[in-house]
Amino acid sequence: MGIYENHIFPVIMDIALAGVKEDRRELIGQASGKTLEIGMGSGVNLPFYTNAVSKVVGLEPCAAVVETAKRRLAAWDAKGALQTAAGSFEFHVGGSEQLPFEDHTFDTVIACLVFCTIPDAKSAATEMYRVLRPGGKLLFYEHVCSPDVWMSRIQRLVNPFWKIFACGCHLHRDTEFLFQEAGFDFQTIRRYRNERMSPPFAAWMIRGEATK
Numbered sequence: 001m002g003i004y005e006n007h008i009f010p011v012i013m014d015i016a017l018a019g020v021k022e023d024r025r026e027l028i029g030q031a032s033g034k035t036l037e038i039g040m041g042s043g044v045n046l047p048f049y050t051n052a053v054s055k056v057v058g059l060e061p062c063a064a065v066v067e068t069a070k071r072r073l074a075a076w077d078a079k080g081a082l083q084t085a086a087g088s089f090e091f092h093v094g095g096s097e098q099l100p101f102e103d104h105t106f107d108t109v110i111a112c113l114v115f116c117t118i119p120d121a122k123s124a125a126t127e128m129y130r131v132l133r134p135g136g137k138l139l140f141y142e143h144v145c146s147p148d149v150w151m152s153r154i155q156r157l158v159n160p161f162w163k164i165f166a167c168g169c170h171l172h173r174d175t176e177f178l179f180q181e182a183g184f185d186f187q188t189i190r191r192y193r194n195e196r197m198s199p200p201f202a203a204w205m206i207r208g209e210a211t212k
């Protein structure tokens with residue numbers, strides 16, 4: 001991975017996604033027990049975990065980005081900005097297609113703006129299902145393919161260029177189908193266009209909760 005992927009794009013992303021901070025807070029605030037966040041990036045969600053979590057395992061394939069997350073955690077801790085003890089967080093470098101955890105390990109798994117980017121998203125969904133305990137919850141917040149025929153065509157047209165700029169992000173993933181296929185049972189799902197997401201052609205979202 002180069003300077004762009006390691007250092008520049010994560011900053012662009014944090015700026016571009018500043019408008020969805022409250023959505024993040026709401027999603028992450030529902031996590032409880034032993035929690036896994038895949039593709040956690042530079043740790044932007046860390047301050048939103050409440051003391052309902054017993055442990056948070058953050059997984060991210062880019063080692064330099066994991067280091068940034070560790071530095072941010074220490075800085076937030078020093079400022080008293082964390083809602084749960086800094087010692088509850090553990091970081092792993094790795095992709096989510098093969099998770100290094102036993103079956104039924106987690107009470108909560110989080111997929112936040114990550115299924116767009118995972119190269120083998122089907123395997124990642126299957127793995128998330130495997131490591132979740134029966135009755136455990138998947139909390140998701142993902143941008144997906146537009147249900148509008150013309151917009152989905154635009155997404156497909158723009159995608160080859162967008163993928164280069166956005167480090168592998170796909171604009172038209174059907175993540176709802178992937179979760180369903182992996183075995184998840186949707187408890188709540190909202191499909192909508194989020195005005196606060198940028199760019200506008202990545203604004204079609206699914207968010208909610210599914211269980212195993």
Ligand SMILES: C[S@@+](CC[C@H](N)C(=O)[O-])C[C@H]1O[C@@H](n2cnc3c(N)ncnc32)[C@H](O)[C@@H]1O
Nearest residue numbers: 039040041061062095096112113114117118119
């Ligand atoms: C759009 S960023 C989102 C980061 C963070 N989840 C957030 O909410 O801001 C996508 C993230 O997915 C990570 N990623 C890429 N390939 C992955 C994989 N195979 N498994 C898990 N995460 C991956 C990227 O490194 C990047 O941090």
